[in-house]
Each structure stands twice: as C-alpha cells, then as structure tokens.
Amino acid sequence: MDTERIRKNIIKGAALLVLALCLVPYTAKAQINPRAYYQVGWQFDFPISSGFIGKMNDLGLYxxxxxxxxxxxxxxxxxxxNTRSGYIPRQTFTEGTVSVNTDQVRSSIQIPFGASLRYRFMWKSCWQPYVGAKLGINYMEAESIQQIYSxxxxxxxxxxxxEVGINLFPFRHKHIGFNLAAYYSYAGNRGKVFYHSMDGMNNWGIRVGLTF
Structure with missing residues (x-):
C-alpha cells in the first residue's frame, strides 16, 4: 500500500472514530435514553478464504x-x-496465451454497514454476555500496484x-464499560483484479472497545 493510500485510510479511520465519540456521550445516554447503547473500538480481522490478501487487517474500526x-x-x-495490504513476491501469471512476470502490492478497503439484532443475558449484572447477528451490505475497493501499472x-x-461478546461495566451506574467480542463474517463481493478473481470473502475476528 502506498503512502497516499495509508494517509487516506488513517484519515477515514480517525474521522469515523471522532464521529463515534461525538455521538456517544455517556451523560446523554443516562439522562435522555437509557435503553440505547453505543459501541466503538478496534477490530482485528483475519481472512479465512479470501485468497486476495491472506493477512490480518492493517486498520479496523467498528x-x-x-x-x-x-x-x-x-x-x-x-x-x-477494514483496510488490508500485502506484498506478493514476483511470479508468473498466465491467462490464455498471455503471461506476465511481476511482483505486486495488493490492498483493499472494506466498509460493511447494515442492521443488527442482539440478545443479552444477565442484563442487571455488571457482566453482560450477548449473542448477535448483523446483516447488511459490504462495499469493497481492491487494488494491485506494480512497478508501472495499477x-x-x-x-x-x-x-x-x-457475533458472541460480553460487555463489562466496572462502574456502579453502568454509563460506560468495555466491549469484547468474537465474530465471523461473510461478504459476497465478486470481482477481478489483475489475474485474480474474488468470489466471496470469509473472515473471523475479535473486537475490543468501549460501550456506552
């Protein structure tokens, strides 16, 4: 991933985090809508069978x-x-009668969004485990950068x-706490980037953040 793309990814991530912090003041929750919840934090995403980039994400926010x-x-x-990048060593790619020998840097940006359903246990406790499911749409931009071409x-x-997770509230009023979760995700994106065809993406990961 080139320097310009890294800079843009950091700006996008920071903007999302700032927006989240602006939307989730815990005093507002306590005084206006105690049934609402907000969670924000980092997520560490690992591909199972994407084949495009086989390493953990570089930047993940939720x-x-x-x-x-x-x-x-x-x-x-x-x-x-989610942003992800990886170096692919020099190799020969063949399609029909055409062959290309090159190395490359592959990168991707994914932005899934949609609706969620959750069931929590022990809701009166400071320890609140839960199970949930998310369904929505995933936008993905994938790129292959070589010496001359992109x-x-x-x-x-x-x-x-x-998703399976737990919210921990160390303070008496439960206005703010910690969120820990493990998840599996599937995205049905399909496309082709320089001799590589993508046909769905399977990932698993963990989330660590704050809950309000």
Missing part, C-alpha cells in the same frame, strides 16, 4: 448503536472499516456476521 426493545432484545445498526476493482456484496 461502530455499533441500538435500542433495547425489551431488557434482553435490541435492534440497531452498524458500520465497520489495477483496481470496486464491488458491492451482501454482508452477514454472527
């Missing part, structure tokens, strides 16, 4: 928000940001992600 219809069941929304592809796909 923002969740929802409303508890009952003490246990909530509906909400989410948006995530190839890119943009695509949209269905996004689905089950």
């Amino acid at each position: 923002l969740d928000a929802g409303y508890y219809l009952t003490p246990n069941i909530s509906l909400g929304g989410f948006i995530n940001l 190839y890119s592809d943009k695509s949209w796909g269905i996004y689905a992600s089950p």
Whole structure:
C-alpha cells in the first residue's frame, strides 16, 4: 500500500472514530435514553478464504448503536472499516496465451454497514454476555500496484456476521464499560483484479472497545 493510500485510510479511520465519540456521550445516554447503547473500538480481522490478501487487517474500526426493545432484545445498526495490504513476491501469471512476470502490492478497503439484532443475558449484572447477528451490505475497493501499472476493482456484496461478546461495566451506574467480542463474517463481493478473481470473502475476528 502506498503512502497516499495509508494517509487516506488513517484519515477515514480517525474521522469515523471522532464521529463515534461525538455521538456517544455517556451523560446523554443516562439522562435522555437509557435503553440505547453505543459501541466503538478496534477490530482485528483475519481472512479465512479470501485468497486476495491472506493477512490480518492493517486498520479496523467498528461502530455499533441500538435500542433495547425489551431488557434482553435490541435492534440497531452498524458500520465497520477494514483496510488490508500485502506484498506478493514476483511470479508468473498466465491467462490464455498471455503471461506476465511481476511482483505486486495488493490492498483493499472494506466498509460493511447494515442492521443488527442482539440478545443479552444477565442484563442487571455488571457482566453482560450477548449473542448477535448483523446483516447488511459490504462495499469493497481492491487494488494491485506494480512497478508501472495499477489495477483496481470496486464491488458491492451482501454482508452477514454472527457475533458472541460480553460487555463489562466496572462502574456502579453502568454509563460506560468495555466491549469484547468474537465474530465471523461473510461478504459476497465478486470481482477481478489483475489475474485474480474474488468470489466471496470469509473472515473471523475479535473486537475490543468501549460501550456506552
């Protein structure tokens, strides 16, 4: 990933984080809508069978928000940001009668967003485990950079992600706490970038952040 793209990714991530912090003042939750929840933090995403870049993401952020219809069941929304890059050593790529020998740097940006459903246990406790599911759309931009040429592809796909997590509230009023979660995600993006065809992306990961 080149310097300009890294800079843009950091700006995007920082802007998302600032927006989240502006939306989730815990005093507002306590005084206006105690049934609402907000979560923001880092996510560490590992590909299972994407084949495009086989390493952990470089930058991952998540923002969740929802409303508890009952003490246990909530509906909400989410948006995530994942960037990933990796170096592919020199090799020969062949398609039909054409062969190309080159190395490359592959990079991708994924922004899934949509709706979420959650069921939490022990809602009166300072330890609140939960299970949830997210369903939405995943925007992906993939790129292959070589010495002279650059190839890119943009695509949209269905996004689905089950999640298991726990919220920990160390303070008596439970206005702010810590969020820990593990998840699996599938994105149905399809495309082709320089001799490489993408046909869906499977990932697993963990999230570490704050909950309000």
